Amino acid sequence: MITFSEENYLKAIYHLGKFGNALVSTNAIADKMxxxxxxxxxxxxxxxxxxxVAYTKYQGTTLTEKGRxxxxxxxxxxxxxxxxxxxxxxxxWDEVHEVAEQLEHIKxxxxxxxxxxxxxxxxxxxxxxxxPDKEGNFKKTNKELLANLAKATHCICIGVKDSSSExxxxxxxxxxxxxxxxxxxxxxxxxxxxxxxxxxxxxTISKEVSNNLYVKAQ
Amino acid sequence: MITFSEENYLKAIYHLGKFGNALVSTNAIADKMxxxxxxxxxxxxxxxxxxxVAYTKYQGTTLTEKGRxxxxxxxxxxxxxxxxxxxxxxxxWDEVHEVAEQLEHIKxxxxxxxxxxxxxxxxxxxxxxxxPDKEGNFKKTNKELLANLAKATHCICIGVKDSSSExxxxxxxxxxxxxxxxxxxxxxxxxxxxxxxxxxxxxTISKEVSNNLYVKAQ
DNA sequence: ACTTATTTTTAGCCTTGTCTAAAATTTAAT
DNA sequence: ATTAAATTTTAGACAAGGCTAAAAATAAGT
Ligand SMILES: [Mn+2]
Ligand SMILES: [Mn+2]
Ligand SMILES: [Mn+2]
Ligand SMILES: [Mn+2]
Numbered sequence: 351m352i353t354f355s356e357e358n359y360l361k362a363i364y365h366l367g368k369f370g371n372a373l374v375s376t377n378a379i380a381d382k383m384x385x386x387x388x389x390x391x392x393x394x395x396x397x398x399x400x401x402x403v404a405y406t407k408y409q410g411t412t413l414t415e416k417g418r419x420x421x422x423x424x425x426x427x428x429x430x431x432x433x434x435x436x437x438x439x440x441x442x443w444d445e446v447h448e449v450a451e452q453l454e455h456i457k458x459x460x461x462x463x464x465x466x467x468x469x470x471x472x473x474x475x476x477x478x479x480x481x482p483d484k485e486g487n488f489k490k491t492n493k494e495l496l497a498n499l500a501k502a503t504h505c506i507c508i509g510v511k512d513s514s515s516e517x518x519x520x521x522x523x524x525x526x527x528x529x530x531x532x533x534x535x536x537x538x539x540x541x542x543x544x545x546x547x548x549x550x551x552x553x554t555i556s557k558e559v560s561n562n563l564y565v566k567a568q
Numbered sequence: 569m570i571t572f573s574e575e576n577y578l579k580a581i582y583h584l585g586k587f588g589n590a591l592v593s594t595n596a597i598a599d600k601m602x603x604x605x606x607x608x609x610x611x612x613x614x615x616x617x618x619x620x621v622a623y624t625k626y627q628g629t630t631l632t633e634k635g636r637x638x639x640x641x642x643x644x645x646x647x648x649x650x651x652x653x654x655x656x657x658x659x660x661w662d663e664v665h666e667v668a669e670q671l672e673h674i675k676x677x678x679x680x681x682x683x684x685x686x687x688x689x690x691x692x693x694x695x696x697x698x699x700p701d702k703e704g705n706f707k708k709t710n711k712e713l714l715a716n717l718a719k720a721t722h723c724i725c726i727g728v729k730d731s732s733s734e735x736x737x738x739x740x741x742x743x744x745x746x747x748x749x750x751x752x753x754x755x756x757x758x759x760x761x762x763x764x765x766x767x768x769x770x771x772t773i774s775k776e777v778s779n780n781l782y783v784k785a786q
Numbered sequence: 787a788c789t790t791a792t793t794t795t796t797a798g799c800c801t802t803g804t805c806t807a808a809a810a811t812t813t814a815a816t
Numbered sequence: 817a818t819t820a821a822a823t824t825t826t827a828g829a830c831a832a833g834g835c836t837a838a839a840a841a842t843a844a845g846t
Contacts, residue, residue, distance in 0.1 A: 353832080353833090376794055376795085377792095377793065385833095385835095386834080387793075388794085388796080388797095388834090388835075388836080391794065391795055391796085407795075407841090408793080408841060435679070439682035439686055441682070448676075449676045449678075453674060456667065456670045456671060457670065458667045460667075461667050464657035464659070571802080573802080573804095594824055603803095603805090604805065604806085605823075606804090606807095606825070606827095607803070607804055608824090609824065609826085610804085614802090614803095625824080625825075626823080
């Protein structure tokens with residue numbers, strides 16, 4: 351039986367290691383998990399013992415196939431629950447993450463598959479992140495950061511990089527949601543700010559904003 | 569912050585102590601929790617420290633008002649989730665308990681209130697048990713055991729005492745569900761078996777069955 | 787190449803929740 | 817009223833998951 355803590359470590363390694371491939375450092379994990387490097391070393395040993403990660407002292411850690419699938423399944427559950435909270439329980443997209451962090455650890459294959467069906471097999475969560483299938487796979491959509499678009503480009507918002515409550519509520523305030531059409535009116539080279547057209551109004555946004563909005567060019 | 573384990577102990581004490589009133593023995597808790605008396609003593613001390621139970625050495629334990637409310641809230645969550653699983657995710661009534669044991673520990677007031685609304689404020693779970701409100705209260709319906717009914721009585725099944733998978737599947741097999749009309753055709757004094765009329769057929773049931781079916785006489 | 791800085795691991799300790807075995811207390815039986 | 821039986825608590829141990837401080841290994845700087 352895998353513990354909540356083990357699942358959280360696997361998820362962190364998955365994200366840090368670009369979906370399970372790259373070597374991840376002990377400190378990077380400690381940072382992400384908000385814990386100490388010594389605690390990470392201890393846990394990595396347990397995960398290696400269970401063959402969920404491959405670990406060589408001082409060199410770093412990667413997920414095994416078994417670890418990758420476990421991590422992807424936790425992420426699948428997290429994102430499906432986020433969809434449930436927004437679509438069925440009227441949560442706002444900035445309120446779901448904390449609850450999903452708990453729900454993602456519920457163990458029941460039937461539960462998650464029925465939930466998936468109940469939600470009509472969503473492909474993305476409320477923040478635009480893809481939902482892995484049962485095998486832990488998902489097609490990666492070609493999204494790009496709004497910051498990288500040229501002047502006069504038309505695009506549609508399809509996701510957020512930063513999904514903090516503060517950023518999401520900023521977007522709410524300015525009527526930017528997934529699916530919202532955006533046009534780049536101008537870019538300021540000095541501070542990388544942008545003037546965009548959104549929801550019938552023009553809006554000046556900082557590079558912090560444009561660097562955290564994923565869009566699909568039209 | 570209250571732990572999963574603490575919540576489970578409170579729930580056990582709540583059930584054993586008739587909703588929080590009576591004094592509960594250490595052994596009774598150990599039995600119900602499938603643990604050892606020494607572990608119970610340790611935990612009781614922690615709960616007493618947190619003022620969730622009142623405890624005097626060798627005498628037994630009762631819930632405080634704070635403990636009673638905490639226990640009732642966990643039970644509220646458990647039963648709401650059971651309704652969700654049956655009503656929305658097509659679980660059978662014998663499949664929900666294990667998953668609800670996990671879901672009942674999720675911490676989010678908004679989650680449980682929105683779930684309650686989404687389910688349209690159900691009053692009973694799939695086994696006929698009442699769902700406490702936010703204050704931990706519920707009106708107790710006057711149900712009685714089928715075993716106690718006299719010959720020729722008409723009644724409706726409104727709950728199960730034993731909610732084990734085995735018993736529930738036995739009921740499924742014989743088309744007995746919540747709401748099903750039952751008539752007592754005869755009672756055998758020798759072994760307390762009964763012949764009943766249900767779903768258009770006559771059926772002989774043992775005292776193990778009639779002692780575990782709650783009904784409302786018509 | 788050698789020294790310094792950074793990263794990582796080890797060693798030892800703590801808390802939570804569990805256990806077994808022994809001691810203390812209460813209850814039951816003569 | 818004693819003695820025996822059952823219940824409950826204490827003492828001491830352990831595994832999981834965390835911590836701090838010190839040691840070891842790797843990486844960087846001159
Ligand atoms: Mn999230
Ligand atoms: Mn998300
Ligand atoms: Mn249940
Ligand atoms: Mn139930």
